Amino acid sequence: MTAAAASxxxxxxxxxxAPVAAVWDAWTDLAQVAQWWGPRGFTITTKSKDLRAGGHWDYIMHGPDGKDWPNYARYHEVVPRERLVYDHGASSADAKPLFHVVAQFRDLGGKTQFDMCMTLATAEEAQKTRGFIKAAGGNSTWDRLAEYLEKDDQGRELFVINRSFDAPIASVFDMWTTPAHLAQWLPPTGMTMAFRRVDIRTGGDAFWSMSSGDFTMYGRFEYLDVQRPDRIVYSQYFADEHENITRQPGAPTWPEKMVTTVTFTEEGAGQTRVQVRSEVLGVVTAEEIAAFVAERSGMTQGWTGSFDKLEELLPSVAAHS
Incomplete structure (x- = not known):
């Protein structure tokens, strides 16, 4: 459980x-950092980097809209494979940093726990920064790191997204396993969802439809593992109205089947983080893998829209539970 944050x-x-050495290298090796640092759609150019106490990292983030964002970090502590402490958010060496960062890397025996604490001058500045990070999709940086590490170590392409909710883990889990609730928040914005058949348990399945009014698509979920309150694994594919497997409407090169793993983690009193990991299932072509990789930004937007609806729905559902 994550320690409670000050205001x-x-x-x-x-x-x-991934082992702690791989995560540390991904953070500190410039060639690797360039593969994942920044929100989806962003790239970076490093002007100079001196990774030591008293050193710096001077770089530019290039947004998908063509706007450049100069960044300057000043390192205070560098303990290889354990700890980085630095000031960040300045636009140049002479500018005032926006926040102080402590990043810690903990070896979990083949896995790595990464903890980061950003400290700002006031609670108001912290709230403002939270809003900026959310609007810019800044937390997708850490999702991109997960995808990069998996590709580097296992050669597998993943899509990863995380979101934290101010609700107990049991309530959030229920939003994924109660069909009436799931149908309210899961579909893309502008579409409605209906379950034609649903049995959310290990070995169960669901047949659903989503409609925008003049267009209806169908699909199936096959639940491979449902463990309350921390894990749901399901495969999914598109289908016709008779449940025959089909390709995604309008995207013939999209992989036929996907598998999604959803994990629920307590982050503090009454707060839950949800992680969604999706990957292709079965034999796929290089063209299908390329289509999956190219659509990560679109998947981020889709899940973000669904999570926004889930966030809005949670308080009212929890109040009546």
């Missing part, structure tokens, strides 16, 4: 399926 702090915890 002027922003805390983040992730567990990566």
């Amino acid at each position: 002027n702090e922003i805390r983040l915890t992730r567990v990566y399926d």
Whole structure:
């Protein structure tokens, strides 16, 4: 469970399926950092980096809209494979940093727990920064790191997204396993969802439809593992109205089947982090893998829209539970 954050702090915890040496190298080797640093759609150019106490990292983030964001970090502590402490958020060496960062790497025996604490001057500044990070999709940086580590170590392409909710883990889990609730928040914005058949348990399945009014698509979930309150694994594929497997409407090169693993983690009193990991299932072509990789930004937008609806729905559902 993550330690409670002070009002002027922003805390983040992730567990990566990679040894601590690999996670540290991904953070500190410039060639690797360039593969994942920044929100989806961003790239970076490093002007100079001196990884030592008193050193710095001077770089530019390039947004998908063409805007450049100069960044300057000043290192205070560098303990290889354990700890980085630095000031960040300045636009140049002479500018005032926006926040102080303590990043810690903990060896879990083949996995790595990464804890980061950003400390700002005031609670108001922390709240403002939370809003900026959310609007910019900044937390997708850590999802991209998970994808990069998996590709580097296992050669597998993943899609990863995390979201924290101010609700107990049991309530959040129920939103995924109660069909009436799931149908309210899961479909893309502008679409409605209906279950034609649903049995959410290990070995169960669901046949659903989603409609935008003049267009209806169908699909199936096959639940491979449902463990309350911390894990749901299901495969999914598109189907016709008779449940025959089909390709995604309008995307003939999209992989035929996917498998999604959803994990639920307590992050503090009454707070839960949800992680969604999706990958292709079965034999696929290089073209299908390329289509999956190219659509990560779109998947991030889709899940973000669904999570926004889930966030809005949770208080009213919890109040009546």
